[in-house]
Amino acid sequence: MMNNIGKNIPLILAPMAGFTDAPFRLLCRRFGADRTVTEMISAQAMVYKDQKTAVLAKIPEGDTQCAIQIFGHDPAVMGEAAAMLASGEYSGCTYAHPPQAIDINMGCPVRKIVTSGDGSALMQNPALCGQIVAAVHRAIQPYGLPVTVKIRAGWDSAHVNAVEVAAACADNGAAEIAVHGRTRNQMYAPSSDNSIIRAVRRALPDSISVIGNGDVRSGDDTCRMLEETGCDGVMIGRESLGNPWIFSAVRAALADALYTPPTEEEMRRTAMELIESIVQEKGEERGVRESRGRAAHFIRGMRGSSRMREQLNRAQTLEDLRNILEVNGI
Ligand SMILES: Cc1cc2nc3c(=O)[nH]c(=O)nc-3n(C[C@H](O)[C@H](O)[C@H](O)COP(=O)(O)O)c2cc1C
Numbered sequence: 601m602m603n604n605i606g607k608n609i610p611l612i613l614a615p616m617a618g619f620t621d622a623p624f625r626l627l628c629r630r631f632g633a634d635r636t637v638t639e640m641i642s643a644q645a646m647v648y649k650d651q652k653t654a655v656l657a658k659i660p661e662g663d664t665q666c667a668i669q670i671f672g673h674d675p676a677v678m679g680e681a682a683a684m685l686a687s688g689e690y691s692g693c694t695y696a697h698p699p700q701a702i703d704i705n706m707g708c709p710v711r712k713i714v715t716s717g718d719g720s721a722l723m724q725n726p727a728l729c730g731q732i733v734a735a736v737h738r739a740i741q742p743y744g745l746p747v748t749v750k751i752r753a754g755w756d757s758a759h760v761n762a763v764e765v766a767a768a769c770a771d772n773g774a775a776e777i778a779v780h781g782r783t784r785n786q787m788y789a790p791s792s793d794n795s796i797i798r799a800v801r802r803a804l805p806d807s808i809s810v811i812g813n814g815d816v817r818s819g820d821d822t823c824r825m826l827e828e829t830g831c832d833g834v835m836i837g838r839e840s841l842g843n844p845w846i847f848s849a850v851r852a853a854l855a856d857a858l859y860t861p862p863t864e865e866e867m868r869r870t871a872m873e874l875i876e877s878i879v880q881e882k883g884e885e886r887g888v889r890e891s892r893g894r895a896a897h898f899i900r901g902m903r904g905s906s907r908m909r910e911q912l913n914r915a916q917t918l919e920d921l922r923n924i925l926e927v928n929g930i
Contacts, residue, residue: 609854612835614840615637618890638657641671642671657693661696665700669704670702686742703778704736704747736773737773747775752781753796755784756785774808776808780792781815794825822850822853872922875887876918911924
């Protein structure tokens with residue numbers, strides 16, 4: 601089968617609620633992510649003009665290729681929210697750069713989301729998926745922004761309908777579909793199935809990009825994804841959490857170039873840089889609370905990491921975190 605290995609395929613940071621905030625997106629951009637996506641944002645909350653939601657849609661200086669992801673199930677509400685984001689007329693949200701796309705979440709498996717009929721629950725109703733894409737497309741076309749969609753393989757093993765849902769989205773104006781090769785019921789195990797991504801790639805016209813997602817943790821995984829699916833871009837989620845360098849590693853592997861992984865000191869220092877930006881954005885109390893788990897990803901596998909993790913869990917201040925990560929004076 602045709603594959604895109606060697607081509608300059610885009611490497612995309614996957615949207616991850618609680619993680620892909622502006623500081624983390626900037627970090628991934630610095631280490632080679634070509635594109636980013638915000639955390640998912642409630643279309644309903646936006647339409648109610650909720651100010652806590654507005655900050656999620658902030659695009660900082662340097663995050664030049666960022667899509668904003670929305671979730672919901674009512675085509676009218678989704679269209680209205682998309683128009684607010686595309687026009688920039690959403691009080692409280694500030695863009696250093698306009699969004700590159702509005703992305704629709706059709707993959708979130710979390711109970712609270714699917715019981716409201718949002719996220720991957722939408723895949724149970726391909727016609728509704730098409731209506732939502734049509735509404736968002738209509739709303740943002742005047743601003744020249746494309747609609748992209750993120751789906752899973754289907755709801756469960758008896759309903760693997762990614763091809764049908766992707767076609768409904770493409771027929772209604774989606775320019776790109778990212779496919780995570782698991783069903784909703786699989787959540788995050790067993791491993792992601794590339795054959796469903798290949799089926800979507802084969803079913804859609806070449807004018808629609810198909811992005812492969814699921815379990816990409818290395819250059820080899822990326823090559824396998826490209827070879828097995830023929831996809832047009834690769835989206836990386838969990839591996840990036842403590843390893844934003846994954847994008848440089850993958851890019852080097854695709855170019856058959858040498859990659860030098862970061863030293864432990866660089867890893868700790870980069871974690872601290874991220875924490876400092878988070879604290880700057882969110883204040884010390886909330887920033888430190890959120891940073892404990894996020895720093896833990898960076899120290900995975902380091903000597904003394906379990907002791908450091910315990911200390912991180914007790915950290916109260918930015919100074920505590922600096923001491924634990926031993927980045928004083930670096
Ligand atoms: C903590 C966490 C939060 C996530 N939040 C979102 C989200 O807001 N929107 C979305 O479309 N997918 C979300 N996902 C799914 C990821 O984008 C991605 O599809 C999934 O993790 C599989 O890719 P990976 O194996 O590279 O991690 C989330 C995943 C994780 C682990």
